[in-house]
Amino acid sequence: MRGGGGLCPLPPRLDASVVNEPQLIEPVLTAVDVSKRFGGVTALDRVSLGLLPGEVHALVGENGAGKSTLIKVLTGVYAPDDGDIRYRGESVTMRSPRAAWDMGISTTFQEITLVPLMSVARNLYLGNEPRTRWRLLAVNEMNRKATALLRRYGIDIDVRRPVVSFGAGVQQMIAIVRAVSTNARAVILDEPTASLEPREVGQVFGMIKRLRTAGVALLFVSHNLDEVFEISDRITILRDGRCARTSLIADTTKLEVIATMLGRDIAEVRSTGRTSFTRGQEVLDGVVLDAVGLSRRHQLHDVSLSVRAGEVLGLAGLLGSGRSETVKAIFGTQRIDDGSVRVGGKRVRTGSPRSSLAAGTALLPEDRKAEGIVPTMSVRDNIVLMALPQVSRWGFISPGRVDRLVTAFIARLGIKTSGAGQNITQLSGGNQQKALLARLLCIEPRVLLLDEPTRGIDIGAKAEVQALIQQLADQGRGIVLISSELEDVVEGSTRVVVLNRGTVVGELDRDAIDEHKIMELMAAAPSIDAQAIDERADS
Amino acid sequence: MTTGEAAARWRSGISLRTHGVYAALGIVIAFNLLFTPNFATVTNVRLQLVQVTPIVVVALGMAVVVATAGIDLSVGATMALAAATLAATIDRGPAIAIAIALLVGVLAGLFNGVLVGVVRIQPIVATLGLFIAGRGFALMIADGRLTEIFDPTIRSIGTKRLVGGFQAGVFVALSLTVIIGVLVRYTVFGKRVVAIGGSPDAARTAGLPVRPSLILVYALSGGLAAVAGVLATARSGAADPSFVGLLIELSAITAVVVGGTPLAGGEIRVMGTVAGALLMQLIFATLIRHDLSDADARMVQALIIVAAVYIQRGRLR
Numbered sequence: 001m002r003g004g005g006g007l008c009p010l011p012p013r014l015d016a017s018v019v020n021e022p023q024l025i026e027p028v029l030t031a032v033d034v035s036k037r038f039g040g041v042t043a044l045d046r047v048s049l050g051l052l053p054g055e056v057h058a059l060v061g062e063n064g065a066g067k068s069t070l071i072k073v074l075t076g077v078y079a080p081d082d083g084d085i086r087y088r089g090e091s092v093t094m095r096s097p098r099a100a101w102d103m104g105i106s107t108t109f110q111e112i113t114l115v116p117l118m119s120v121a122r123n124l125y126l127g128n129e130p131r132t133r134w135r136l137l138a139v140n141e142m143n144r145k146a147t148a149l150l151r152r153y154g155i156d157i158d159v160r161r162p163v164v165s166f167g168a169g170v171q172q173m174i175a176i177v178r179a180v181s182t183n184a185r186a187v188i189l190d191e192p193t194a195s196l197e198p199r200e201v202g203q204v205f206g207m208i209k210r211l212r213t214a215g216v217a218l219l220f221v222s223h224n225l226d227e228v229f230e231i232s233d234r235i236t237i238l239r240d241g242r243c244a245r246t247s248l249i250a251d252t253t254k255l256e257v258i259a260t261m262l263g264r265d266i267a268e269v270r271s272t273g274r275t276s277f278t279r280g281q282e283v284l285d286g287v288v289l290d291a292v293g294l295s296r297r298h299q300l301h302d303v304s305l306s307v308r309a310g311e312v313l314g315l316a317g318l319l320g321s322g323r324s325e326t327v328k329a330i331f332g333t334q335r336i337d338d339g340s341v342r343v344g345g346k347r348v349r350t351g352s353p354r355s356s357l358a359a360g361t362a363l364l365p366e367d368r369k370a371e372g373i374v375p376t377m378s379v380r381d382n383i384v385l386m387a388l389p390q391v392s393r394w395g396f397i398s399p400g401r402v403d404r405l406v407t408a409f410i411a412r413l414g415i416k417t418s419g420a421g422q423n424i425t426q427l428s429g430g431n432q433q434k435a436l437l438a439r440l441l442c443i444e445p446r447v448l449l450l451d452e453p454t455r456g457i458d459i460g461a462k463a464e465v466q467a468l469i470q471q472l473a474d475q476g477r478g479i480v481l482i483s484s485e486l487e488d489v490v491e492g493s494t495r496v497v498v499l500n501r502g503t504v505v506g507e508l509d510r511d512a513i514d515e516h517k518i519m520e521l522m523a524a525a526p527s528i529d530a531q532a533i534d535e536r537a538d539s
Numbered sequence: 540m541t542t543g544e545a546a547a548r549w550r551s552g553i554s555l556r557t558h559g560v561y562a563a564l565g566i567v568i569a570f571n572l573l574f575t576p577n578f579a580t581v582t583n584v585r586l587q588l589v590q591v592t593p594i595v596v597v598a599l600g601m602a603v604v605v606a607t608a609g610i611d612l613s614v615g616a617t618m619a620l621a622a623a624t625l626a627a628t629i630d631r632g633p634a635i636a637i638a639i640a641l642l643v644g645v646l647a648g649l650f651n652g653v654l655v656g657v658v659r660i661q662p663i664v665a666t667l668g669l670f671i672a673g674r675g676f677a678l679m680i681a682d683g684r685l686t687e688i689f690d691p692t693i694r695s696i697g698t699k700r701l702v703g704g705f706q707a708g709v710f711v712a713l714s715l716t717v718i719i720g721v722l723v724r725y726t727v728f729g730k731r732v733v734a735i736g737g738s739p740d741a742a743r744t745a746g747l748p749v750r751p752s753l754i755l756v757y758a759l760s761g762g763l764a765a766v767a768g769v770l771a772t773a774r775s776g777a778a779d780p781s782f783v784g785l786l787i788e789l790s791a792i793t794a795v796v797v798g799g800t801p802l803a804g805g806e807i808r809v810m811g812t813v814a815g816a817l818l819m820q821l822i823f824a825t826l827i828r829h830d831l832s833d834a835d836a837r838m839v840q841a842l843i844i845v846a847a848v849y850i851q852r853g854r855l856r
Contacts, residue, residue, distance in 0.1 A: 333744055357746035371744045376737035376805030385734055386745050388727040395726050439745065 008048050008236065008243040026089055027052050028217040029074065029105060029186040034083035036069050043069040046083065047243045049236050051186055051217035056208060058228040058249070059221045061238035062261050062319050062484050064456075067221055070238065071188055074219070075107050076100035088185070106179035107188040114163045114175055121146035121159040124178050153177055153210055169200025173207050186217045193227055194320075197298070205231050223320040224501070225254050225523070239263050254523035258318065262486050264515060287345075288478035289361065289447045291330050294339035299325045300502045303339075307447065307478035312469065314493030315482045316518050322502035323482045324366050327449040330480075331363040332356045333371075343447060357386070360446035364436055364453055366482070372436045373424050380406045380420035383435055387442035409438035414464060430461025437468065447478045454488060466492060486515050498522060556850045557799045560814045563843075567821045575828055585704055589774070591820040592708040593618070593767040595813055597787050598794040599719045600760030602812045605795050606723070607736040607756055608804025609655060609662035614764040614791060616673025617647045618784030621768030623677040625693070626686035626778035633692035641765045647673060648761020652754030666757075670788070677780035685779045688772065697773030708770040715763065720809040732756055737805025793819055793840070797847040819843070 027050035036044040044066045051057050061067050072078045074085065076094030084091050087103055094100045097107070114123045121143045122129070130138040130145065146159040155173055163171055172192055179187050189208070193201045208231060211218060222228055228235065229249060236246040237260045244260045245252075289307040294300050300322050307313045317323045328334035330341055335351045342348065343359040353363070365371035374382055383406050384391060391401040406420050413434045417427055424432060433453060440448060450469065454462045469492060473479050483489050489496055496513050498506045498521040506521040508514075571578040597614045604611045625640040647669055654665035688694070696707045723729035731752050735742040742749055764784070772778045796802060797818060798811030819840060826836040 331744075353743060353746045354748065363744060365741075365744050367740075370738070371740040374734045374737035374741050374805065377734060381730060381734070385730070385747070388730055392727050395728060397725050397727060397730065399725070 008246040025052055028088060030086040031070065031074060032084040032086065034070070034073055034080045034085070036073055036078060037081050043241050044073065045241045047238065049243065049246070051219055053185070053215045053217050054212055055233040056212055056218045056220050056231050058232035058235040059219055059238070060223065060225070060228060060235065060257065060261060064240070065238040066241040067238055071107070071190055071221065075105060075188060101182065104183060104185040105188070106182065106184040107190060108172070108175045108179050108192055109190050114171060116164040117162050119160050120157065120163055120174055123163055123174060124149065124181060149181060150177060153207055167200060169196050169203045172196060172200070172204055176204070176207055180211060180216060184216065186219070187211065188219045188221070190221045193222060193224065201227065223318060225257060225318070229254060237261055255519055258519045258522050261318070262519070264486060264519070288343065289330070289480070290342040292340050294326065294329045294336055296325065296329060296334065296336045300329060300336070303499070303502070303504055305497050305504070307480060309476045309478055310473055311495065312473045312479045312481050312493045314489035314496040315480060315499060316486070316489050316496055316522065317499035318522055321499040323499055324451055325502070326499065327363060327451050327480055327482065331361060331449055333363065357443065361449065362440040362443065362445035362447070363449040364440060364451060366451035368429070368432060368436065368456070373432055375425050377424060378421045379415070379417050379424050379427065379435055382424045383409055383438045384442065386439050405442060409441065413438055413468065428458065428461070430457030430465070433457050433465060434461070437465070445477065448472060449480045451482045452484065453481070454483060454485065486518065490515055490518070500524065557808065557811070559850060560798050560811050560818055564814050564818045564821070567818060567825060571821070571825055575825065581704065587820055587824060588709050589706055591816050592712045593771050593784070594787060594790045594794060594816045594820070595712045596715055596767040596770065597764050598791040598812050598816050599715055599809065600763035601791040602795045602798070602800050602807050602809060603719065603723070603732060603756050604662070604760045605800050605802060606733050606804055606807035607753060609756070610666065610792065611651065611757060611760045612663065612666040612788050613647065613651060613669035613673055614760060615784035615787045616670050616677065617644050617761050617764035618768035618771065618787065619674045619677035619780040620644065620647060621765035622772040622778040622783045623680040623780045625769055625772055626688055627680050629688055629690050629693070633690050637769055640769050641762055644765020644768065645758050645762040648758035649754060651761065652757030655757060656750040656753030674780065681778060681780045685777050687777045693773050694776055697770070697776065706774070708774065711766065711770060715766070716809060716813055723807050723809060728752065728755065733805060733807060790819065793844050796851070797843065801851050
């Protein structure tokens with residue numbers, strides 16, 4: 001999958017009928033075979049992307065696909081290691097985001113970066129205020145110009161009011177107007193709708209359409225495929241730092257996009273044996289985990305699931321579908337507005353990790369670095385962290401018991417370390433993950449919530465972790481497994497629940513589990529209930 | 540080599556950051572042995588140790604607070620509170636008076652701990668409250684005056700020479716060092732405190748009792764500050780709420796940082812803290828003995844603090 005050609009054609013080779021004028025049009029902003037490495041990790045591998053004037057170009061990809069790195073290269077935050085950035089046909093070197101902005105490339109972010117207590121007008125002209133003869137702020141002139149500017153984009157508000165007094169949708173629109181107010185020709189919209197409510201998304205889309213008509217090149221970064229298909233003209237899909245495909249939106253389908261994001265060929269027949277899962281024995285006993293009606297505004301809508309002993313329940317869904325939010329809600333590291341959790345039939349206090357652990361539920365968090373390891377501690381201290389009460393008496397730790405426990409787990413999980421006293425950050429990702437699994441297993445949990453247990457670890461370690469998960473299920477534990485690798489979910493699960501925009505959109509049992517069906521469910525728009533629930537909550 | 544690996548290598552084993560304080564201490568002692576007359580005398584060693592005692596005691600508590608990525612600015616004020624309380628309750632007998640003084644320190648620390656752990660105010664702001672108000676309370680208790688203490692037991696704590704001719708305070712500091720060392724190394728509480736400082740999110744996900752631990756940490760710091768307040772009062776024979784422990788929070792933070800405990804939390808160096816306190820004390824004494832002005836000596840101290848923080852910068856992202 002080389003950039004620049006093949007699956008990722010660069011304009012103007014593209015059929016330009018997509019844009020308003022039917023000739024070949026020169027792209028405004030182009031990345032040509034751009035590569036970026038961080039240490040040994042290649043974040044971008046010869047990625048090419050061209051933004052045409054008057055188009056909305058969607059950029060999608062799962063976690064780690066390279067979206068944010070590409071944006072940062074395009075806006076002068078990072079310099080590319082290889083390849084070329086071209087602006088209006090000329091090769092450019094941008095030293096900073098400010099330089100890019102001055103050139104005509106501006107960015108808006110998911111988290112709105114306005115000064116909340118300043119007036120709308122002052123925000124629009126921040127650092128660029130009109131002055132009077134005496135170098136004072138020309139407030140009246142500024143307000144007049146701001147009003148006119150916003151009206152041009154169909155926003156009619158009192159520009160003297162502070163930004164906070166408006167809703168998130170209007171704020172995002174103000175941020176976008178600010179981004180284009182300096183005559184920007186290319187605007188990068190980084191998840192502009194992620195924190196908006198449905199009707200605010202409509203407002204922002206209206207604004208984006210006006211900009212498109214005005215001939216601005218827009219890069220629309222989003223993980224919401226429904227929105228991508230509604231607003232975009234073209235789409236570029238990144239996977240593992242490479243450009244997996246660029247095409248006209250009209251020439252593709254949601255299902256195809258999902259398959260490409262996940263590195264699947266739709267036509268490909270599912271082959272088994274790609275993982276170390278051996279879909280296990282019969283599920284043993286009764287329900288160990290029962291979560292009912294988990295709801296959290298804008299994130300989860302009435303999510304229910306149950307896990308039986310000896311079962312691996314796969315949670316499938318794209319980025320932003322609510323997978324991680326679901327397990328966090330069950331475990332208690334994320335508060336919920338509604339819903340209940342039972343473990344072994346007993347109700348657990350929600351929003352309390354301690355209660356969950358006491359009931360026998362443990363979470364392996366998605367973000368290993370931030371929520372998993374304690375980077376300042378040794379492998380030993382990291383492993384024994386949750387089991388400290390078991391290896392101590394009257395609050396005093398018995399070093400002998402700690403050593404026996406830790407040594408046993410290092411041997412059992414095959415953790416490669418120069419010694420239990422080694423700092424955990426010196427281990428490879430896979431061994432860190434095994435150490436974290438050991439930490440959970442020390443307390444003999446009945447239910448394990450595993451969020452991306454095989455992400456960012458090498459193939460050998462991956463196979464070992466997969467085999468371990470299988471073994472843990474066979475011992476009669478209930479397991480919830482989240483993985484961006486579809487084959488993990490397909491081959492590792494005895495049952496799969498598919499989430500889309502915080503709603504359960506389907507459930508597949510044993511023999512019914514297959515990749516194609518899962519991807520179809522991921523592509524399906526969630527039922528109207530979700531929005532209805534949100535709107536009820538709004539009013 | 541990636542930055543991660545470099546940072547990991549930096550963190551492991553012996554480095555300038557973790558053990559530089561001992562080398563510096565060695566150099567200062569060697570310099571004094573060679574160039575300072577009457578340095579290696581029993582009298583001088585006793586004097587230096589007695590002077591550094593309250594700083595060591597306060598710094599031990601501070602080190603535990605810093606390990607949680609926090610800071611306690613109120614320790615000086617807490618010393619004053621303990622001193623004033625001691626003077627006000629001395630009529631009930633020395634044991635009860637000391638107990639009450641220590642209790643007041645623990646309560647002050649609990650107050651800070653609740654602000655940090657439960658109300659979730661930033662430590663530097665949370666402890667600023669008592670930093671300002673604590674000394675005011677102390678002056679209120681003491682009627683704004685210096686109160687002399689004639690109780691023979693209290694006096695003897697400050698003046699009576701025990702083994703080797705050292706006063707009780709030195710032995711108190713020594714035992715507390717051992718106790719805190721054991722606490723952070725061999726107790727569940729100590730390990731949890733360090734984990735909370737190293738990664739609060741990981742601590743929460745591991746189900747550690749974050750709030751109670753933070754409250755206890757500040758209570759410990761308050762209690763140790765009270766011990767220092769009692770020792771300082773016993774030594775001077777008077778409770779002086781206006782001046783006892785004035786600016787000691789800065790000396791304590793200096794000792795902790797110079798001793799190799801990173802302000803970012805997640806690590807604690809108990810012996811390093813003691814060595815840091817000794818180092819700063821000796822440098823100051825040396826400079827004064829070699830006829831530098833007090834002002835110049837302070838500037839040298841400032842340089843050392845900046846250097847210590849500079850050496851730590853590898854850990855701060």
